[in-house]
Amino acid sequence: MPDRIDSIQDLDHEQTARLIIDMFHRIIVHYALWYTEIRHQMGTEKALEALKTASERGYEIQMKRLGKVLGFEMKDGIPLPMLNMSKEKLSDLMDCAAANWIANDGVWFQAVEFTNGMIDAKRCNDTCWAHFSPFEAWTIRRFLNLPDNPGLEGLKRALNFRIYARLNTQSVIDDSPNSFIFRMNECRVQSARKRKGLDDYPCKSGGMVEYTYFARSIDSRIITECIGCPPDRHPEDWFCAWRFILKE
Structure with a gap:
């Protein structure tokens, strides 16, 4: 130019x-x-x-x-x-949008990390999740037409419509009549680090914000407990696990 x-x-x-x-x-x-x-x-x-x-x-x-x-x-x-478009092409487009979202998240993180260090990057990341999780919950509630306080079943449905659900492999196990366990079996970020021989990214602080705020925004009665999340040690079949409890 x-x-x-x-x-x-x-x-x-x-x-x-x-x-x-x-x-x-x-x-x-x-x-x-x-x-x-x-x-x-x-x-x-x-x-x-x-x-x-x-x-x-x-x-x-x-x-x-x-x-x-x-x-x-x-x-x-x-x-x-x-x-x-065919359903297959729409599925490809959805995958593309999800991949662009996580890539965008990564480049923002690195833009701070490479100039100001990991601590500032994690601080900004965690605060960002404090705002994005309630927003994503709000959009999903509207998309699914969920009622106010839809309970654990509503949360299960909502978790399937997060952008992360298109990128990662996740599972749900009923824990009791008033709780269930959510596991991230395959994580795009952590799996990539594992392939490179790197340690897990310590995402627990962000996860505590992400899942707590999301669940609470779906149903204000739901309490979130962390079962394990890096840097915690975890089994081979999941990277992080969370328990959601409905407090009547």
Whole structure:
């Protein structure tokens, strides 16, 4: 790119395309900043209410405009090309989205770790999960139309719709009439480290936030206990395990 460009009209074809991509990036960040600031000023509940209104209206407006420019129609709020894809292709697209999510999480972690060290990276990571887990629980509750306080069965269903569920292998074992055990049998991150001969990543502090906040956001009566999570020692058939207890 030339050292100096004074107006958009000075851009060539490739530069114009790059600017459009950058504008999409700005939209994403601005969207997140709106939610973050409302949460800061008015609390999570009000922020989620605003998010519901803004996301539904904003999605409709933006997809309609994009459809006109890119030449696709919408049907019931979904781009028609997606509905015309096979179930296999949609599954591939879902896997791609999930892989992009975990990759994005990793590059953010490393962006802090490589400049400020592991302690700051873990601190930022754990705090991020304190906000993301309730948000993900909220979106899943809406998607599944779960009622308030849906109990352990509601939590079991919700755990199957986390993004992690598309990346990892997990299992559930009923522990008692008022509890069940959730195990992460295969973890994408830990399995990769294992293949490289590295020690487990010590994710317990983040997991305590992640699972506690998620379960509580599905049903406020559910208590979370950690059975084991790295750096804890664990058997070969799982990396972390959690007990969820319904307190009536």
